[in-house]
Structure formats: C-alpha cells, structure tokens
Amino acid sequence: MNLLNNKKPFWALAAGFTILAILGALIWFTYGKIQQASAVSAEAEGKIALLEKKEREFSLAESNLKDFGPEIDLLDGAFLSEGTFVDFLRLLESLAKKTGVKFSAQNAKLPQSDKEIASLNFEITGNFRGVADFFALLDKIPYAGIVDSAIISPKADGQKRTGVITARINYIIFNFKI
Amino acid sequence: MNLLTPNYEKEFRHEKIIRVWISFLIILIIVAATGLVFMLPSYFALALSKDDILRRLQAEEKVFEKKEFKSLEEKITSLNEKIFTFEKSEKRRHDFAPLLNKIAINTVSGISLTLITLSKNEQGLFTFSVTGETDARDNLLKYIDRLRAVKEFSSINSPVANLLKENKASFSLEIKINPEAYKYESVK
Numbered sequence: 001m002n003l004l005n006n007k008k009p010f011w012a013l014a015a016g017f018t019i020l021a022i023l024g025a026l027i028w029f030t031y032g033k034i035q036q037a038s039a040v041s042a043e044a045e046g047k048i049a050l051l052e053k054k055e056r057e058f059s060l061a062e063s064n065l066k067d068f069g070p071e072i073d074l075l076d077g078a079f080l081s082e083g084t085f086v087d088f089l090r091l092l093e094s095l096a097k098k099t100g101v102k103f104s105a106q107n108a109k110l111p112q113s114d115k116e117i118a119s120l121n122f123e124i125t126g127n128f129r130g131v132a133d134f135f136a137l138l139d140k141i142p143y144a145g146i147v148d149s150a151i152i153s154p155k156a157d158g159q160k161r162t163g164v165i166t167a168r169i170n171y172i173i174f175n176f177k178i
Numbered sequence: 179m180n181l182l183t184p185n186y187e188k189e190f191r192h193e194k195i196i197r198v199w200i201s202f203l204i205i206l207i208i209v210a211a212t213g214l215v216f217m218l219p220s221y222f223a224l225a226l227s228k229d230d231i232l233r234r235l236q237a238e239e240k241v242f243e244k245k246e247f248k249s250l251e252e253k254i255t256s257l258n259e260k261i262f263t264f265e266k267s268e269k270r271r272h273d274f275a276p277l278l279n280k281i282a283i284n285t286v287s288g289i290s291l292t293l294i295t296l297s298k299n300e301q302g303l304f305t306f307s308v309t310g311e312t313d314a315r316d317n318l319l320k321y322i323d324r325l326r327a328v329k330e331f332s333s334i335n336s337p338v339a340n341l342l343k344e345n346k347a348s349f350s351l352e353i354k355i356n357p358e359a360y361k362y363e364s365v366k
Contacts, residue, residue, distance in 0.1 A: 009193070009196040009197070009200065010196075012200050013196065013199060013200060013203065016200060016203035016204065016206075016207060017203065019207050020203060020206055020207055020210060023207060023210035023211060023214060024210065026214055027210060027213055027214050027217065030214065030217045030218065030221050031217065033221055033225070034217065034220055034221050034224055037221070037224035037225050037228045038224055040228055040231075040232070041224060041227060041228050041231050044228075044231045044232055044234075044235045045231060047235055047238075048231070048234055048235050048238050051235075051238045051239065051242050052238070054242070054247070055241075055242060055245070055247075058245070058247045058250055058251075061250065061254055062250060065250075065253070065254070065257075072257065075257075075260055075261065075264060076260075078264055079260070079263075079264075128282065132275060132278060132279055132282070135274050135275035135278055136273075136275040138274070138275070139271075139273040139274060139275050144264070144267035144268055144270070144271045145271070146270065146271060146272055146274070146360075146362055147274040147296065148298060148362065149295075149296055149297055149298065150274070150294070150295065150296035151293070151294075151295050151296075152278075152293070152294040152295070153292065153293045153294075154292060172362070174267035174270055174271070175263065175264065175267050
C-alpha cells in the first residue's frame with residue numbers, strides 16, 4: 001500500500017468541511033428564523049399584556065366610578081349652568097329664610113364664553129345678626145364663589161334708625177359650565 | 179524504539195496530523211448537528227405559536243374595542259378636569275362673614291357704623307370703606323387700634339379729618355384686607 005498515493009484523507013477533510021459549512025448555514029438560518037419569530041411573538045405578547053393591563057385598569061376605573069357615584073353627583077352638583085341657575089337662587093332664598101332676612105335677586109350675568117364670569121347681584125334686608133348669619137352660610141354653599149362687592153347700610157325710616165340693614169351684594173360664581 | 183525508517187517517519191507524522199484534523203472535524207460536525215437538532219424544536223414551536231399569539235392579539239384588540247373603553251376614558255378625563263376646576267375654585271374661595279364680623283365686633287360703645295362698602299382694585303385686592311359716627315374722639319382711636327390688631331386687615335387708613343372734632347363726629351376709615359385672608363384671583 002502506497003501511503004503517498006492515498007487521497008482518502010483529503011476527500012474526507014473536504015467532505016467534513018462541506019458538511020460543517022452546510023450545518024453552519026443551517027444553524028445560522030434557523031437561528032435567524034428563531035430570532036425573527038421570537039421578536040414577533042415577544043412584541044405581540046407585550047401588546048397583549050398591555051391590553052390586558054389596560055383592560056384591568058379600565059374595569060377597576062369603571063367599578064370605582066360606580067362606587068363613587070354619589071360623590072360624583074355631588075361634584076356635578078357643585079357646578080352651575082344656565083339650566084341649574086334657578087337652584088342657586090332657590091338655595092340663596094332658603095338661606096335667607098333660615099337666617100330671617102329678606103332676599104331679592106336684582107340682576108344676573110351668565111357667561112357666554114370661557115373668558116367671562118358668572119355673577120349675581122342681590123339684596124338682603126334684615127337685622128345685623130341675620131345678615132351676618134346669611135354671609136356665614138353663603139361662605140359654605142357648594143357653589144364656589146366670592147363676594148365681589150358689598151354695600152351695607154342701615155335702612156333708615158326718616159331720621160329714625162330701625163336696626164334693619166340692607167346689603168347689596170355682587171357675588172361671583174367660579175364653577176359655571178357654559 | 180522506532181521501527182520506521184527516517185523517510186517514512188515524515189509521511190507517518192503527516193498522516194497522523196490529517197487524522198487528528200479529521201477527528202476534530204467529526205467532533206465539530208457532531209456538535210453542530212446536535213446543536214441544530216436541539217434548535218429545531220424551538221424553531222418549530224415558535225413558528226407554530228407565532229400565529230397563535232398574533233390571533234390572540236387580534237382577539238384582544240377586538241375585545242378592547244368592543245368594551246367601549248373610549249367613552250369611559252373620555253368620562254374619566256372630563257371628571258378629572260372637573261375635579262381640577264373644583265379644587266382650583268375652592269382654593270380661590272375666601273370667607274366674607276368673618277371679615278364683616280371683625281368690623282362689627284370690634285366697635286366700642288359710642289361708635290355706630292352707617293355704611294360698610296367692600297370694593298376691589300385691579301389687582302384683585304379688597305378694601306372696606308367704613309363710615310360711621312362717634313360720640314368721642316377717644317372711642318374712634320380705640321376702635322382704630324382694635325382694627326389694627328386684626329390680622330386679616332393689612333392697614334387702616336384714617337384721615338386726619340376724622341380727629342378734628344372731639345365729640346359727636348362723623349368718620350370714615352379705609353381698611354385694606356390682607357390678600358391671604360381675602361383676594362380675588364382671576365382664572366389664568
């Protein structure tokens with residue numbers, strides 16, 4: 001046997017390298033495909049998780065909205081609109097009744113745009129205690145606002161003082177929905 | 179003891195190196211093939227589950243759209259805006275009754291108030307203008323001192339004309355209200 005003429009090892013090496021190259025290519029291709037599929041799956045799973053989280057949060061918010069229904073109604077009630085303005089007048093009338101003063105609304109200004117403010121001019125007449133009590137209750141009404149101007153003077157009957165005072169008030173209402 | 183002749187010794191070493199190479203290649207091929215075999219199930223599992231996951235995503239999206247979360251989102255947004263406005267308005271709110279009471283309860287005997295006016299300047303700062311009558315100058319001075327001690331009032335302005343008469347005099351005072359106690363803040 002002539003060892004020098006033996007070409008088998010060369011062919012074996014060549015075949016080995018070829019097989020290795022084919023295997024390498026297959027591994028590279030499979031790895032690429034796995035990576036691609038894995039990225040798509042991960043993105044989709046991330047989106048699903050986000051949607052599920054949002055769904056859970058919305059369900060929680062929905063149940064919270066139901067639970068806080070009475071408070072939300074109170075909050076809605078703290079805002080006046082043209083339709084509910086009469087409720088505000090009724091409230092002031094009831095305050096006047098409680099404190100024993102006479103209430104009379106003089107003028108109301110309702111805003112037509114966000115830049116304008118709602119206000120009510122009214123007059124109350126009664127003794128000082130009653131007027132002071134009326135203001136104390138006015139400070140606590142659910143419709144937030146402020147006494148913008150006031151003129152408080154005694155109601156005179158000729159030269160005699162009657163102990164009755166009149167207050168002309170301009171009240172600005174902050175929470176007004178157009 | 180080496181039985182090979184020197185000229186075959188070189189050939190024999192060459193043959194040995196080739197065999198080592200072939201063995202190394204075989205090992206590499208086995209390792210690569212094993213790797214490929216182990217990778218294939220992952221590939222098939224991912225390829226098959228990918229469509230399934232995408233279908234699940236589509237279904238979730240449809241469910242999400244159907245549940246009308248948009249309107250709920252709008253409702254929550256409007257509610258939050260309302261809460262924000264409400265809180266802002268509550269912060270702008272100031273009590274008027276305590277200020278009026280401070281003017282009234284600090285009067286001393288012999289002083290009667292005839293007119294109290296509340297007005298505001300361009301900066302939203304309020305001032306009380308108080309007019310009245312006093313039977314004695316000292317009573318007015320006492321009243322002014324009492325008003326100056328009220329922390330809700332930042333300054334009391336009493337014109338000299340108030341003090342010209344010793345008895346039975348009319349007076350007018352300008353009481354500036356401390357902005358922390360009462361101020362109108364316009365919406366920005």
